[in-house]
Structures are given as C-alpha cells and as structure tokens.
Amino acid sequence: MKKVFIIGLGIGSSGYMHKKAEKIIVNCDCLIGARRMLRDFMDLNKEVYESSNAESICEYVGGSSFQSYGVLVSGDSGFYSLSKKVTGILKENKDIQVENIPAISSLQYFASKLNLPWDNIKYVSAHGRIPNIVSNVIFNNKTFILTGGDFGPGHICEVLTHKGLGHLKVSVGENLSYENERIVEDNASAIAKMKFENLSVMIVHNDDCISPDEGLRSIRDEEFVTGNVPMTKSEVRTICVGKLNLKSGYTVYDIGAGTGSVSIEAALKLYGGTLYAVEKNEEAVVLIEKNIEKFKTRNIEVVRGMAPQAIKSLPAPDACFIGGSSGNMEDIINGILRKNPTVTLVINTITLQSLNEAMSCMEKYGFRDVEVVNISVAKSKKAGKYDMMIGQNPIYVISGKGGGSQ
Numbered sequence: 001m002k003k004v005f006i007i008g009l010g011i012g013s014s015g016y017m018h019k020k021a022e023k024i025i026v027n028c029d030c031l032i033g034a035r036r037m038l039r040d041f042m043d044l045n046k047e048v049y050e051s052s053n054a055e056s057i058c059e060y061v062g063g064s065s066f067q068s069y070g071v072l073v074s075g076d077s078g079f080y081s082l083s084k085k086v087t088g089i090l091k092e093n094k095d096i097q098v099e100n101i102p103a104i105s106s107l108q109y110f111a112s113k114l115n116l117p118w119d120n121i122k123y124v125s126a127h128g129r130i131p132n133i134v135s136n137v138i139f140n141n142k143t144f145i146l147t148g149g150d151f152g153p154g155h156i157c158e159v160l161t162h163k164g165l166g167h168l169k170v171s172v173g174e175n176l177s178y179e180n181e182r183i184v185e186d187n188a189s190a191i192a193k194m195k196f197e198n199l200s201v202m203i204v205h206n207d208d209c210i211s212p213d214e215g216l217r218s219i220r221d222e223e224f225v226t227g228n229v230p231m232t233k234s235e236v237r238t239i240c241v242g243k244l245n246l247k248s249g250y251t252v253y254d255i256g257a258g259t260g261s262v263s264i265e266a267a268l269k270l271y272g273g274t275l276y277a278v279e280k281n282e283e284a285v286v287l288i289e290k291n292i293e294k295f296k297t298r299n300i301e302v303v304r305g306m307a308p309q310a311i312k313s314l315p316a317p318d319a320c321f322i323g324g325s326s327g328n329m330e331d332i333i334n335g336i337l338r339k340n341p342t343v344t345l346v347i348n349t350i351t352l353q354s355l356n357e358a359m360s361c362m363e364k365y366g367f368r369d370v371e372v373v374n375i376s377v378a379k380s381k382k383a384g385k386y387d388m389m390i391g392q393n394p395i396y397v398i399s400g401k402g403g404g405s406q
Contacts, residue, residue: 003069008076009072076104110203133145141206141207143203154193154195215271252317252320255320257323321348329354341404345400345401366402373399
C-alpha cells in the first residue's frame with residue numbers, strides 16, 4: 001500500500017518546522033509540491049514532482065511506483081490548505097493511505113506576535129475566493145484574513161473605509177517568521193494607503209461588533225428611525241423575513257425598501273451575506289441610511305432607483321422581498337428570475353388587484369410551494385385607564401420558490 005504524507009511546513013521559516021515533519025521528509029521516497037516548497041530540500045537528492053494542483057498530484061501518485069510520498073504544503077495542513085482537496089481525492093483509492101502532518105499556521109503565529117488568544121477569532125481567506133469582508137467584520141470582535149491577489153490589506157481596508165469602518169483598528173503581518181518580517185497596526189483608513197506583500201495576513205478589531213443575539217430578536221417598530229415613509233410593521237416583518245428562509249451567506253434583495261425595516265431585520269441574519277435595499281424615494285433612502293447606521297448593519301448596500309432597472313447590475317439573489325413594485329411587478333419578477341430561476345420570493349400587497357397580479361405571476365412563471373397568508377393585526381393602545389385594540393390594514397404575504405426554468 002502506498003503512503004502519502006501531507007506535510008505542513010509551518011509559517012515559513014524552517015526554524016518553525018517540527019521534528020516529525022523533518023523526519024518524514026527525510027524518509028519519503030518522493031517529495032511533491034510547489035517550487036518554493038521543494039527548494040529547501042533539494043540537497044536530499046530525492047525524486048521530486050513539482051505541482052500545486054490537487055488533481056495532477058493525485059494522478060501522479062496513482063501512476064508512479066514509489067511507496068511513500070511527502071506532499072509539502074505551506075502553513076498548517078488543516079488551515080485553508082491544498083491538503084483538503086488532495087485528501088478528498090486520495091481517500092477514494094483503497095490502495096493509498098493518507099496522513100496529515102500539522103504545523104503552525106499563520107493565524108497561530110500572528111496571534112502570538114500580537115499576544116492575542118486565537119480561539120475566539122473569526123478567520124476567512126481571500127486565496128482563490130472572494131470573501132464577504134464587511135459581514136464578517138461587523139459580526140465579529142476580531143476577524144483574521146488571509147489576503148491574496150486583489151484582496152490585499154490595502155484594498156480590504158479601502159472597502160472597510162467606504163462602508164464607514166475606517167476607524168477600526170487593523171493589524172497587518174507581512175513576511176511572517178522571516179528576517180524582513182513587518183507588523184503594522186493602525187486604523188483601516190490609514191492602512192488603506194499602505195503597500196504590502198501579496199501573501200500578508202491581517203486582523204480587523206471591532207469592539208463594537210453586532211451581537212449574534214441581534215439576529216434572533218424581533219425589533220420593535222419604535223426602534224426604527226421613521227418619517228413620512230410607510231413602514232412594514234413588526235408582526236408582518238416577522239412573517240415576511242421568516243418566509244424568506246434566509247441562510248447566513250445569502251444575497252438578498254429588498255425591493256421598495258421604504259424605511260429599511262425589513263432590510264435591517266434580514267441583514268441581522270446575514271453573517272456572511274449581503275442585502276441590497278432598492279428604493280426610488282430619496283426621503284426613504286435617507287431613512288434607510290440612518291437605520292443602517294443605528295443598527296450597524298453595514299452589510300446592506302443601498303441602491304437608488306426603480307426596479308427592474310436598478311437591479312440589472314446586482315449579483316444574483318438567493319432570496320427577494322418585494323415590498324413595493326411601483327406598478328412593475330411582473331417586470332421585476334421576470335428580471336429576478338433571469339438572475340436566479342430558483343430564487344425564494346416573498347411579496348407584500350395591500351390591494352386585491354396587487355394580490356391577483358402577484359398570484360398570476362407566480363402561476364405564469366412556474367413558482368413552486370406558493371402560499372398566501374392574510375395578516376390582520378390589532379394592537380392594544382392605552383386610552384386613559386382602558387386598553388383599546390387598534391386595527392392595522394390587512395396585509396397579504398405571497399411566497400414561493402422559482403421553478404428553475406426561465
């Protein structure tokens with residue numbers, strides 16, 4: 001049986017590699033990895049295969065005749081590593097045994113240099129992916145980011161500054177463990193103007209982060225900043241947000257966002273997602289922005305304009321709430337389905353004509369699991385020493401899921 005060791009080389013400097021990793025490297029028949037990984041072990045005169053592609057590595061192991069292989073990976077093999085994909089492929093081969101050898105990760109090392117515990121740090125990677133930086137930062141006290149490519153510390157801090165988070169403290173580590181190691185700490189707006197190496201790491205400190213409990217509660221109507229713009233009331237919001245069936249990483253539209261009350265309650269559940277609040281009324285836009293500031297929900301992007309034109313350049317939604325369509329309901333639904341044919345859609349209407357239009361669109365475009373809920377709410381109000389029930393306008397909530405064809 002062939003044996004494959006996936007060996008974490010640690011933070012960078014060979015002084016941080018542990019003895020077991022060194023021993024396995026010496027005893028392996030063949031070493032595999034990127035050129036920079038193999039460079040330090042060329043004096044061992046071993047057979048080497050230069051690759052950092054999981055599929056090609058696995059194909060090479062399966063087709064060659066060596067008994068033991070050392071696949072060299074940077075950092076810790078269990079932390080945003082090539083190991084995950086290689087292990088997943090090789091475990092399907094009954095003739096190959098895989099063992100991961102851990103090491104010191106950049107998170108561990110950087111936290112130790114800052115004298116921080118790292119067991120409560122949220123970590124994300126920008127290596128080969130586009131993370132939702134803003135959502136991670138606003139919901140976490142400390143966020144560790146593996147930067148890379150276009151998502152370097154400067155660009156990330158530009159994004160944070162643009163979203164009103166330029167005051168946050170940021171720690172950046174560059175060339176960690178090497179002689180030219182550099183650690184810089186400043187606010188995000190200052191870091192945004194600095195240059196760093198591509199594979200730097202950073203920690204964003206947010207002492208005023210949103211508590212996870214905020215997403216679990218219903219917000220009282222009087223907590224919102226309001227004006228002369230209609231607002232979806234508390235009991236209706238609860239049902240509408242529930243019908244959206246949100247997951248933390250969703251992209252969500254709130255079309256006809258009004259004061260932003262639905263946007264706020266939904267955004268508080270999007271720990272890794274983004275909500276786009278689409279609104280044509282400038283007075284309403286001002287209220288939305290004030291409520292974003294009050295509730296710290298900077299994972300909301302305000303989109304000025306009227307749908308469907310205003311949503312054309314937005315990323316595809318996983319879920320969409322239509323609180324106001326300005327007479328464009330079918331065009332809006334058509335535009336949403338073009339972006340995501342299986343979108344979850346929730347529509348609020350007051351008039352029977354709008355209800356009929358919504359139902360007709362659901363049927364025309366093949367929505368599944370269509371449901372109509374009629375909500376009639378009466379709330380108590382003090383009148384001297386008595387309590388009177390004051391009725392609100394009945395609301396129809398129509399929900400469904402796109403049938404998958406458009």
